[in-house]
Amino acid sequence: MSDLTQHTNAHDSGHGHEVEPARLGHSPVADIPHRPRATDTDPRMARRAERQVAAMFVLSMVFVVLFVVAYIAIDKTAVVYIPVLGEVGYSQVALGFTLGAAVFLIGAGAIQWAKKLMPDVEVVQERHDMVSPKDDSKLAAANYERGKEESGFARYTIIRRTLLGAMALFPIPLIVLLKDLWVPGPLQQGKSPAEILSTTLWRKGTRIVSDGTYMPVKATDLPVGGLVSAVPEDLREVEELDGNLNARGKAAIILVRMQPDQIRSQQGEGWDYQGILAYSKICTHVGCPIALYEQRTHHLLCPCHQSTFDLADAGNVVFGPAARNMPQLPIGVDEEGFLVALSDFKQPIGPSFWERA
Amino acid sequence: MKFSRRRSPIVATTLLFGALVAVGGVYAVATSVQPANAAVSAGSETQVEQGRRLYLEGCSSCHGMAAQGSQNGPTLIGVGAAAVDFQVGTGRMPMGAPGAQAPVVWPPRYDDNQVSAMAAYVSSLAPGPAIPIAEQYDYAHADEARGGELFRINCSQCHQAAGQGGALTQGKYAPSLMGAEPKQIYEAMITGPQSMPVFSDAQIPTENKKEIIAYVTALQEDPSPGGLSLGKLGPVTEAAFLATAVVAVLITMAVWIGIKAR
Numbered sequence: 001m002s003d004l005t006q007h008t009n010a011h012d013s014g015h016g017h018e019v020e021p022a023r024l025g026h027s028p029v030a031d032i033p034h035r036p037r038a039t040d041t042d043p044r045m046a047r048r049a050e051r052q053v054a055a056m057f058v059l060s061m062v063f064v065v066l067f068v069v070a071y072i073a074i075d076k077t078a079v080v081y082i083p084v085l086g087e088v089g090y091s092q093v094a095l096g097f098t099l100g101a102a103v104f105l106i107g108a109g110a111i112q113w114a115k116k117l118m119p120d121v122e123v124v125q126e127r128h129d130m131v132s133p134k135d136d137s138k139l140a141a142a143n144y145e146r147g148k149e150e151s152g153f154a155r156y157t158i159i160r161r162t163l164l165g166a167m168a169l170f171p172i173p174l175i176v177l178l179k180d181l182w183v184p185g186p187l188q189q190g191k192s193p194a195e196i197l198s199t200t201l202w203r204k205g206t207r208i209v210s211d212g213t214y215m216p217v218k219a220t221d222l223p224v225g226g227l228v229s230a231v232p233e234d235l236r237e238v239e240e241l242d243g244n245l246n247a248r249g250k251a252a253i254i255l256v257r258m259q260p261d262q263i264r265s266q267q268g269e270g271w272d273y274q275g276i277l278a279y280s281k282i283c284t285h286v287g288c289p290i291a292l293y294e295q296r297t298h299h300l301l302c303p304c305h306q307s308t309f310d311l312a313d314a315g316n317v318v319f320g321p322a323a324r325n326m327p328q329l330p331i332g333v334d335e336e337g338f339l340v341a342l343s344d345f346k347q348p349i350g351p352s353f354w355e356r357a
Numbered sequence: 358m359k360f361s362r363r364r365s366p367i368v369a370t371t372l373l374f375g376a377l378v379a380v381g382g383v384y385a386v387a388t389s390v391q392p393a394n395a396a397v398s399a400g401s402e403t404q405v406e407q408g409r410r411l412y413l414e415g416c417s418s419c420h421g422m423a424a425q426g427s428q429n430g431p432t433l434i435g436v437g438a439a440a441v442d443f444q445v446g447t448g449r450m451p452m453g454a455p456g457a458q459a460p461v462v463w464p465p466r467y468d469d470n471q472v473s474a475m476a477a478y479v480s481s482l483a484p485g486p487a488i489p490i491a492e493q494y495d496y497a498h499a500d501e502a503r504g505g506e507l508f509r510i511n512c513s514q515c516h517q518a519a520g521q522g523g524a525l526t527q528g529k530y531a532p533s534l535m536g537a538e539p540k541q542i543y544e545a546m547i548t549g550p551q552s553m554p555v556f557s558d559a560q561i562p563t564e565n566k567k568e569i570i571a572y573v574t575a576l577q578e579d580p581s582p583g584g585l586s587l588g589k590l591g592p593v594t595e596a597a598f599l600a601t602a603v604v605a606v607l608i609t610m611a612v613w614i615g616i617k618a619r
Contacts, residue, residue, distance in 0.1 A: 037618050079580045089582030096584070115618040212510040213565060221559030225549045228560055229510050256554070291514040294525060294552040296431075301526055303514065308526060319526075 039116045049116035056109030063102035070094040185242035194355035198348040200232075200250040202329060202341040207233040208255065208278065216338040217255060219273055225295040228255040229281065232341070250349055252281040253329055254291050255339070256311055258298060265314045268346070271330040273339065278329040279315050282350040283307055285322040300326065323352070408478025411471055415451050424482055429455070436548065437485020438476035443544035445472045449551075457528030458551060461536075486547040486557075493563050494539040496571035504568030504575075511556060512569065519589035520576045525552055535577055539570045 038045040070091065078090040085093070132140075153160055182193045191199075207216045211229040214236065222228065230253050238247045260275040271277075279300070283290050288304040298312035307320030315326030327349045330342040348356055402410070413422070419430030426432030433440075444450040446469075448462030467475070476488060509518060515531035517523045522533035529552050534542070543566055549555035558566070587594040 035619075039618070079582075085581070085584050086586065087580035088584050089580065092582050093584055111614050115614075120618070210560065212507050213561075218559065221557065223549075223555045223557045225555040226557060226560060227511075227554030289514075291511075292525065292531075293554050294529065295549055295554045296552055297526070299526060303523070306526075 034122060037116065037120055040120065046117065049112065053109045053113045053117070056105045056112065060102045060105035060109070063098045063105065067095060067098035067102065070098055185238075185244070185246065187238060187241060192355075194353070197250075197350075197353055198356075200344055200349065201235060201238060201247055202232055202251060202344045204341065204343050205334070206341045207334070208253070208331065208339040208341065209233045209235075211252070218337050219276060219333050219339055220337060222255060222257045222276055222339075224257050224259055224275065226255075226257045227291065227293050227295070229253075229291055230255050230278070249282065249287075252289060253278050254281050254293065254300075255331075256293055256295070256298075258295075258312060262298065262312050264312050267314050267325070267328040268330055271328055271342075273331050273333060276331065276339065277311055278331045278339075278341070279309075279311055280327045280329070280345065280349040283322060284317075284324040284326060284349075285320070285351060287351045404474045404477045405481050407471075408474035408476070408481075411467070411475050412478050415466070416475070419452070424479065433479050433482070435483040435485045436479060438480040438488045439486040439544045440548040440550065441476040441479045442472055442488045443541055443548055443550055445475060447541060458530060461532065486544075489540060489543045489547070491540075494543040494567065494570055496539060496567045496574060499564075499567035499571035501568065501571040501575045504565075504570070504572030507561070507565055507569050508572050511561065515553070517590070520573055521589050534573050537573065537577075539574065542566075542570050542573055 039049050040046075074091040074094055076089075076091045079087050080090040080093070081087055082093065148154060179193070182196070184191060184193075184196055188196050208230045209216050209232070211231050214231075214233075216233065217228055217230060231248060232251050235248060235251060239245065255276055255278050257276045260272070263272060263275065263277070266272060266277070281289050281291060283302040283304065285302065285305055285307050288302055290300060290302040292301040292303060293299075293311070294301070298310060299318065300309040300311050300315075302308070302320065302322070305321050307322035308318050309315045309322070309326045310318045311326070315328055317323070317325060324347075327345045327347050329345055331339055332342050334340045412420075412424070416430075416433075417424075419427060420433050421427045421430075424433040426434075444459070445467055446465060448465035449459040451466060452459045453462060465472070479485075480487065508520075512520075515523060515525065516534055517531075520534035522531050524530050531553070537545075545553060546556040546561065546566060546569075547558065556566075561569070581589075585598075587598055
């Protein structure tokens with residue numbers, strides 16, 4: 001701390017500054033006059049500041065006691081109405097407020113103490129240059145050169161080249177291991193990741209069941225303007241075998257019904273059933289599940305990035321970042337009148353992937 | 358020149374403001390009188406006739422003289438009594454001004470009797486979803502946890518998982534469900550008002566609808582234990598709150614710490 005040069009306050013300096021009182025205690029670096037604080041000049045103000053600081057510390061103690069009282073006394077499930085906040089949990093809000101106030105008052109008291117009562121003088125701290133001394137840099141450079149010379153890195157060409165080769169090849173195992181991030185389920189053994197990503201549970205004759213209730217959907221029960229979030233009938237068993245949600249993530253669809261003459265185009269001839277259309281529920285942009293269907297415009301909107309698909313026009317993109325149309329599932333009915341898939345999707349669902357054709 | 362020197366600009370501003378208030382007040386009174394005298398002659402005519410008369414007065418300019426629809430409004434043939442009860446009963450119809458979506462207007466323009474009459478007229482045109490009876494939306498014994506699951510599958514994509522509503526395309530939006538009554542929720546599901554798809558009783562049986570209503574009602578009654586709910590929108594509003602209100606407080610504190618004491 002020998003570098004610190006103290007510039008004394010106006011009232012305790014007093015050697016030959018009487019000529020220009022306003023410039024007393026001038027800062028040596030910035031041209032700002034030093035102004036003594038009220039607490040420096042007026043002992044009553046100093047005592048007042050002292051009382052303020054002490055009061056904050058005492059209040060902090062009070063809040064700590066209140067915290068303990070609130071913890072013991074207030075029912076954990078009690079609800080209280082507080083203006084602006086509304087109906088809130090009494091216990092949580094009381095605990096948070098008292099603890100917060102206790103911590104805040106310790107900090108605020110310390111700052112008030114430092115600002116009003118601790119010494120208030122400008123100081124200068126000398127610093128060295130950031131650059132290393134010349135001798136040190138020379139020594140470091142010499143060390144480097146000596147190491148290069150002694151190791152023979154420049155001389156043994158074959159060692160240098162094979163070392164570079166070994167380092168270059170080293171990351172390959174890490175890349176190969178990436179393939180194991182995709183663990184095929186029991187039903188997908190032997191399939192490549194591309195195959196697994198390209199196929200779903202839908203097959204010819206798979207019944208379409210309503211998600212959540214798992215009830216098959218009767219074609220006659222779906223009104224015009226209706227929307228059903230649906231999954232394949234065997235999804236639950238497959239999910240149990242797989243132990244994950246991958247099958248659901250690929251097979252989820254939505255069913256919508258419109259007047260047959262409102263359908264302008266589809267991805268395949270006769271893929272609808274009397275105005276009922278089945279589309280993948282997974283956005284082709286980055287795979288968000290989407291069912292924000294506006295029944296009047298027939299638009300399907302993705303909440304993530306606002307990609308919008310026109311389900312009356314082959315699921316084509318009308319807005320947003322999605323690059324491909326929403327895959328359509330060809331559907332029909334079985335002999336009991338329940339909706340079934342006629343095949344799997346004819347294109348991979350969801351976002352693009354490496355091997356996607 | 359003489360006048361301009363004598364009158365202060367405050368006088369002119371006050372006069373202009375007074376005139377605007379007067380014109381607006383007269384307009385408000387004049388336009389609010391209309392539905393009140395429409396109900397007067399209800400005694401002698403049947404409910405359907407009264408409904409037809411109210412329809413022709415209040416709805417036909419957009420929905421057509423025979424409810425066949427027009428460029429300004431869809432056909433009402435086959436929409437059913439439930440649609441009328443929902444749209445008119447919540448004040449969405451008649452629409453105050455053309456726009457992307459009909460907002461809720463409270464109080465509604467028509468009283469319960471008038472709404473029933475119009476519902477009777479519209480359901481006389483063609484069969485459609487009937488107004489649900491109290492038993493259908495009595496959610497007292499419904500499983501609200503199961504309702505929550507169904508809500509997240511079928512409703513949350515537009516109305517948000519906590520029923521706070523959300524944006525659709527081009528100014529349309531899914532409204533917040535915080536003020537929705539059980540009957541209105543049921544009617545909205547079976548009629549599919551505006552952009553909303555239809556969730557018929559065949560797709561989502563009455564039992565499941567009761568569960569969904571129980572969940573929405575639970576959301577409405579749910580207090581916010583931790584303090585400000587911030588719209589129950591999740592991390593986005595919370596981060597926005599941190600980045601504005603909390604950072605403002607921190608900056609104030611930092612300024613207070615840094616400012617020189619006097």
